[in-house]
Amino acid sequence: MAPYESDDSTKADEAEDVRAGRRKAARYVVPVAVVGVAAATIGLVPALADSGDPDLPKITAQQLIEKIATSDVQQLSGTVKISTDLGLPNLGGLESGLVSGAAKGDGGSSADPQSKLLELASGTHTLRVAADGPDKGKVSLLDSAAEYSVIHNGDEVWAYDSKSNEAYHATAPKSESQKEKEEVPSTPKDFADEALKSVDDTTSVTVDGTAQVAGRDAYKLLIKPKQSGSTVGAISIAVDAKTGMPLKFTLTPASGGAAVVDAGFTKVDFAKPAASTFDFTPPKGAKVTEGDDLKSEDKAQPKGDEDFAEGLDGLKTLGKGWNSIAVFDTGGQGMPSGSSGNGDVDGFLNSLGDHVTGKFGSGTVFSTRLVNALITDDGKVYAGAVTKDALVKAADAAR
Amino acid sequence: MSRAEAVPGSEAVPVEGTAVRKPSPLWTFGLFRSELVTTFRRWRTIALLGVLAAVPILIGIAIKIETSDGSAAGGGGGEGPAFISQITNNGLFLVFTALAATLPFFLPMAIGVIAGDAIAGEANAGTLRYLLVAPAGRTRLLLTKYATTMTFCLVATLVVAASALIVGALLFPLGELTTISGTRISFTDGLGRALLIALVVAASLTGVAALGLFISTLTNSGIAAMATTVGLLITIQILDQIPQLHALQPYFFSHYWLSFADLMRDPVYWDDLFRNLGLQTLYAAVFGSAAWARFTAKDITA
Structure with a gap:
């Protein structure tokens, strides 16, 4: 004043x-x-809006899993929020540099679905999903003032990147379109299916009360590894009480802290989406890349760590259940130092790793919050969702 | 002392021996109209609007030249302001690009100039006393000033949009357009969305306008008020880019500005739009009432 x-x-x-x-x-x-x-x-x-957990009739874990399995939701539209925090340093520039470099170098298109996958690996993203039967589906990644959509309608698959006004087109026979879906685990259901695959005697599955997700009453299914040594703390899946559709998927690491993967519907509607949702004709002037042109490139490109591991020859698995460790021999000189010819990347990788020694010799452990990988000096790679000690033990035992 | 004392209850300066005339409600419109005319007849205002109208012209011509050899706009890699790659296919997209290009800086800067000048400029020129001698009342004068600033927000946004639409129609083809979700909408629907976007952009500026008005009541120097408002604007924009401050960022008035692009999704994604409008209302309420508290209790010395 x-x-x-x-x-x-x-x-x-x-x-x-x-x-x-x-x-x-x-x-x-x-x-x-x-x-x-x-x-x-x-x-x-x-x-106040969080009006407590809904009252639902009791249900066993077995019944709930059956409910998911028999769930037959054909039509839905909704908004999904995915947060991933793998504990990687913020890759920002490096990541986009690598991606765009790879895409441009091979004459690819920014609308190519593969080049978008890495984006989902970190940060928070909002997706819109719509589906009408097995033949019509649409997933849109909402970006600032832009959107990236993958539209599957009948035997046609379109991807459209509004930012660069580029489209990607592929004609997919039914079986392949199914594969397309698997490659992009975008809905909580996709994640839940993956998680339920690993349910066996090494796992405890319980029903952990109820919750409200996207305004719907849901049961919470809690999946926990029984063995010690896994970096996975727990997986919680919220299952819609009416339809059996998984609405939210949360993976918390054993080390505690924020969830590594948190994917859930913020809005969901089981009504039939408008037919025009799945219609796509590339706008005038848009650059269209045909999928066939990219076939050879597709194989060359790693599709995230899992697929990357699967794609390599000489892959073995040690242990079972949650503690399974993938082992493969790169046959080379171990550390990728010098091999990539990119000084920045090597320096970056070295700064991430921890040097360890054991009966197996010595090597470097790269840790994220979920997956740890041990690269020995003689070129063997041990990777899995297990702790560092478990990796070293496995390497010692394998010797 | 030649000072109009702030006497609560009888804010118009009382003259000895005469009863204070109650202002008629119509007087407000008279005051508003005279404020509007004064504001829009200033060379400064006309120059600001001229600069704003020039932005879409520049963008349009630049893209026309760049794409004359058939290459894609924005380098084809998705760089540049939003929607820029679609302009060559549909001139209507120039409206969205121009608004996306002017919203972060040009538009709020113009608003900052007008809002910062509102009270402090009058005080600086020595005319504030005379405005208050008229039986308008301080609250009413403040509301009139805010309404004038808001009108300028709307006019400025519409000037950008109209200029962009004319340039877009002259240089590029018009017709059905593709939303960023990949679906098609008719040109009329597109025009409707463009108008809606212009209104949302104008509404996005209400927060800055209220902030500028509050700063304007703090000082008697018009330049100081404008500089502070524009400086705050730049500071907030920079802070909004610092990832470590992500917990605070949803409360910055500029954080959801670009959400107007969500109107181009199909179906429209309303969440951020509503957040933006709510935030602007909050800023207008907080700084509007702060401006009122300051202005009605202030000593008017000039």
């Missing part, structure tokens, strides 16, 4: 000034109150 000047300093005036000053100060209560009300609203409304 501006200093309140007073020309005549009589006592009466001073008292008047103080009162006037108070009255003036009182006006500032209004903006402060507005801030207070806003803060209270932001803080309290989510707490």
